[in-house]
Amino acid sequence: MTSRPVDFLLVGLGNPGSEYSTTRHNAGFLFTDYLANVIAMDQKNSVPPVFQRRLTLSADVHDVVFSYQKGNVSNSLRIVLAKPLTFMNESGTAVKKVMDFYNISDPKKLIVVSDDINTLPGALAIQDGGDMKSLAGQKGQESIATILGTTNFIRFRLGVGKPPSGSPMTIPQWVLGPFGQEGKEMDLFAYLMGHTTQALLDFVQTNDLKSCRKKFTKSKKIPSGLVPVTCIESTVLTEGM
Numbered sequence: 004m005t006s007r008p009v010d011f012l013l014v015g016l017g018n019p020g021s022e023y024s025t026t027r028h029n030a031g032f033l034f035t036d037y038l039a040n041v042i043a044m045d046q047k048n049s050v051p052p053v054f055q056r057r058l059t060l061s062a063d064v065h066d067v068v069f070s071y072q073k074g075n076v077s078n079s080l081r082i083v084l085a086k087p088l089t090f091m092n093e094s095g096t097a098v099k100k101v102m103d104f105y106n107i108s109d110p111k112k113l114i115v116v117s118d119d120i121n122t123l124p125g126a127l128a129i130q131d132g133g134d135m136k137s138l139a140g141q142k143g144q145e146s147i148a149t150i151l152g153t154t155n156f157i158r159f160r161l162g163v164g165k166p167p168s169g170s171p172m173t174i175p176q177w178v179l180g181p182f183g184q185e186g187k188e189m190d191l192f193a194y195l196m197g198h199t200t201q202a203l204l205d206f207v208q209t210n211d212l213k214s215c216r217k218k219f220t221k222s223k224k225i226p227s228g229l230v231p232v233t234c235i236e237s238t239v240l241t242e243g244m
Contacts, residue, residue, distance in 0.1 A: 007068075009105045009112065010080040011207050013038070014098055016117040016143040019088050025236060027163040028178040030118035030192070031143075032086050034161060036237040037196045038203065039084055042069050054086070056243040060104055061088045061097035063241055071208060080207055087143075094143035095150030102151075113156040114203070117141050118178060122162030125191035125226055127199050129216045130158040140174075157212065159203065161195055182235055190229040198226075 015035030023029050039052035046069070054063040065084040070077065083105055087097035102113065111131075120140055122128045130137060132155050138144040141160070148154045163182075166172040172180070182189050202219035206212060 007081050009083050009107055011112050011114055012083045012085065012101060012105065012107055013114045013116065013203070014085045014087065014094070014101070014147075016091060016094055016115065016141075017086065018090050019086075023179070025181045026179050027118050027182060028091060030161040030163060031116040033192075033235055033237070034116050034196050034199060035084050035086055036239045038200055039065050039067075039239055040237045041200050042067055042082075046070065051238045051240050053240045053242055054084070056088075056241055057104075058088070060085075060100045062086060062101050063088065064101065065239075071204075073208060078208075082207065091143045092146055095146035095148070098147050099150050110151060110153050110156040113147075113151075114159060114206075115144060115147060115156060116159045116161065116199070117143055118163045119160030120163060120165050120174060120178065122160055122164075124162050124164045124186075124188055125195050126162040127195060127202060127220050128158075128160040128162065129202070129212065129220050130160065131155060131212060157206070159199055161192075161199060163192075187229055187231075189232050189235055191226075193232040193235055194226055194229055196235070 013035065015031030017023065017029035017032030043052045052065055054065045056063050062085045068079050068081050070079040085101050087094045089097045107113065119128055135145065135148060135154065138148055138154065144158060163178065165174065166177045182192050198219065202215055205218065206215040
């Protein structure tokens, strides 16, 4: 791969294994695969994106140079997409290994994408900094902050909501359950992946988190005109199993 420095490391959080693939807790994995496909299509690549299984890094990684146009100016960014092979609660171990391997020391170059029970389905929350309480409820985010010794990384939190009122389901049962059709939940998440992609690309091209947050997180309403979907998984290839 190119020797140019990495501009951003994007880590999608989830649990490895097919039994978790479409669960709410794997929102970060699902988004990372979706984003990899968007970048591949934008670069006119008809082949599914390829993640390399790097056991020494405890992660699947996809290292890509993304070209884009702003007005009359052409530019490019080197972005590494990573999905930890550790389970959610140990995400920090993998993130530190990947950052060290790619010589990333600035936490502002780290973008972590995860599910968020405190944000409504279909809505996006964007954070950086704050104290550990700002990470409450997301053990993967907490693990990363603990291992890195800082909360000064960028956090894109994808709303999955909480169990319906009156449901006997616990929070762990809810996040480890699959996205469903009821209440247009899958449609909302598909919309959210597209919305988050727009927000992410806006941020990496401008490096203006305040503006990005203002443009992409102000609406708390359920979007209208949702496109019905039956699948929220994106095709990617994984090599080096």
